[in-house]
Amino acid sequence: MPLRPRLRPPLRVFCPRSVTFAMSARFHHCPSRTSRREFSHFPVEHGHAPHRHLSHQPLPSPEHSSSSSPSTTIYALSTPPGKSAIAVVRASGPAALEIYTRLTTPLTSAIPSSPPKPRYAVLRPLHHPQTHELLDPGALCLYFPGPNSHTGEDVLELHLHGGPAIIRAVLSAIPLCGSHIRYAEPGEFTRRAFHNERLSLPEIEALGETLDATTEEQRKRAVRGNSARLAERYEEWRRLLVQARGELEALIDFAEDQHFEESNRELVADVVMNVQMLREKLWVHIENSARGELLKSGISLSLVGAPNAGKSSLLNRIVKREAVIVSDEAGTTRDVVDLAVDVGGFMVVLGDTAGLRVDDVSSGEKVGRIEEEGIRRARERAMSADVVVAVVDIVVNSDDRVGLLISPELVKLINEAEEAGKEVVVVVNKTDLHPSTTHTLPMDIIRQLNDAFPNVKDDRIFGVSSLAKSEHGIKKFLDGLTGIFHHMTSPISSSTGTVEEMYESIGATERQRLLVEACNVFLGNFLEIVGPEGAVSEETGDDVDVVAAAEELRGAAECLGRITGRGEMAGDVEEVLGVVFEKFCVGK
Structure with a gap:
């Protein structure tokens, strides 16, 4: 049966030279x-x-x-x-x-x-x-x-x-x-x-990350990547693949003339087992390095809610300055306003958005074209964020009863964010209007929130007051966000890796992650050729295209060689060095 076409990852994953001039500034x-x-x-x-x-x-x-x-x-x-x-x-x-x-x-x-x-x-x-x-x-x-x-x-x-x-x-x-x-x-x-050979290419990349670090968590990530052990691990993986490829090529060249201690079936089965174990390590490494990239680029957070719910006021309280205009007039914020801020050692990109609403038939108030575009951008910003914070405010009715203002548009957006895998947090603003919210939200407020947002856990609900002189819940809210950020960026464990390897993976750069992903694709192609058990003919191995299988291992090893810049498969090292070093200062 002919093999179906296999996906071959691109090997040249480096930035074009035209991009590096902008990076050097x-x-x-x-x-x-x-x-x-x-x-x-x-x-x-x-x-x-x-x-x-x-x-x-x-x-x-x-x-x-x-x-x-x-x-x-x-x-x-x-x-x-x-x-x-x-x-x-x-x-x-x-x-x-x-x-x-x-x-x-x-x-x-x-x-x-x-x-x-x-x-x-x-x-x-x-x-x-x-x-x-x-x-x-x-x-x-x-x-x-x-x-x-x-x-x-x-x-x-x-x-x-x-x-x-x-x-x-x-x-x-x-x-x-x-x-x-x-x-x-x-x-x-x-x-x-x-x-x-005083520094490896991963160590040099980590040095660039160290120079670029502005928050405590970015510093920790850069220091983890600055260890020589990360480069040694890449080289260990590369040598394993080179050895596996050599065994297959020996099977190709000498199977008919030489007698091996292992049968053809056993030899290929051993290679398959090693590749499967390596793939598990690569998947964990890829996932952890992606989590580490959140620390470098910043965690994207979007504030969403109805008009005049206090989103802009809350943003000003977080950044501790009057960063955006605040007024009693609904619809003051018409466009997305992004601000970078250090929250508990994490770089966070806060997005203040336009209030979510539709035409009010009862009052005859309609949403204008400019505000409609702002609402569209608010939805788009929320769906591209890592964390979505739904801001609802406490209102006092005409009979002096206290309740929550939760718009159907907000509920719909939060449901979409949860389906997309976003981290969702609910903030109840203007708690100073409720006499029983000195330290915790009352049960009647919690019940209303549970009805509107049934998938949001109680530990993701916070009560705050955005008044300039009030400290209602702001610290607890920021501490809660910091805990969520730690959860998002903590490394996942592996049955085949150590704790040190888990944390070192957090320090891997995007270039390294992309090459590891490409390596994993080659290994997937290899397993597709040989089968999960490495089932080959005992005599000749003709049931499997061993040449094609060895070529996939060669491509996988080449990807890892390009990470370290060492060995015969280092690839375009000078191109990578140009990208890295043009960001450096002269004294480096």
Whole structure:
């Protein structure tokens, strides 16, 4: 029976070069990273590494090449430009020691300065290499000989006084200390660390995530991905697939001429078992990395409700400022207003939306065309959110009875959100109008909510007051949201993985996840070819297209090789490095 067509995932999943220029503008100030391997004796505090800043960068000479040649020494300012207590200048390459010698040898000395003791800080005045003019009366100098340095090359760090004039003078003097010395390109220090096998590609990607982290949970995610164990796990999976492919190819080439300890059936069955176990690990890894991406991009939250229910007021209370206009007039918010805010360490994108309503036949009030478009966008924003917060408000009737205002349009939207798998929370606003809602919502209010939203659990219902001076329920509501966010981003467990592997998967980047997904597709194609039990003929294995099966394993291993950038199947590593490093600042 002919095999049906199999899905082949695209292997080129990298960003196009045109996108990377927009990405590079995201990093203006980012922390300098010096490997802890460099500081075995003398701990030094570092500042923040800037993006390329023209006021401190000397004009490049025509002979300065932009190629990252091992014979070229690069240097850059690794702390923010401007006035500061300390400024750190870093140099990497074969001329690092020569730079130190030329800058620290005074005019009165006929003997060049002796090399500093590796990994020990020494205080030296810095002089111009040609005029011998004093540039800095006291700079802290550290020398890290390769290959045991961050870049794998000789590295020199000069901790200067942070005056702008001193920084400019030293940066202008460094290229005069020898030949083939030029200013570094963005991310070039880290690029050299990769090529010298001091950092793996996943570690470099995690470094970029670390520089981009603005909340506590983003920091934790980036630190998990910064571990070398994640790259080692990818490489372990790749080697397993390469070995499995080798066994199948041996079956192809030598089955008729050689006698194996295992039969053909047993050999293929072993490969199938290993692939099935690996697929289970890959599925867990994919799910956990998708949860981790919520931490990076931000959890999308949409506030929905009837007009004048207090959505905008609630948003202002969450962000702790008057971010959106609030008035007693219904329909003030006509369009979606998105704001990013840190809620309990999580990056959350809050969306304030137009009130949900339809034409009121009894009063003759109709929804205008602009407001109708705002309602359409509110529905669209809610269905694209991760969390939907339904805001209902307490109203006092003409007979002084207290009740809830729950519109049918809101109930319909919440039902649609629940069917789509959204996390749903209900907030009862204006609790200050009810005399019995000091700490908890009264049972009559809870019963009305249960009737309207039967699938929403009581621990997802909160009472608040959005008045500027009121603290009714706001903290409890935010704590409840934080608990939901933890649930959404916590890793799922696996019967074949460890707790450390679960949490490390949270730190995987989107590029890594896409390649793991592509790997999983190849493995699915492999299992489709050989069958779940690896049932092949005992003599020849002709019941299965072993060549096609081995090719699927090759494609799966290639996907994993592209993650780490190592091995014969590394793929277009330079393209990936271009995407990663163009986001980095010069001092990295």
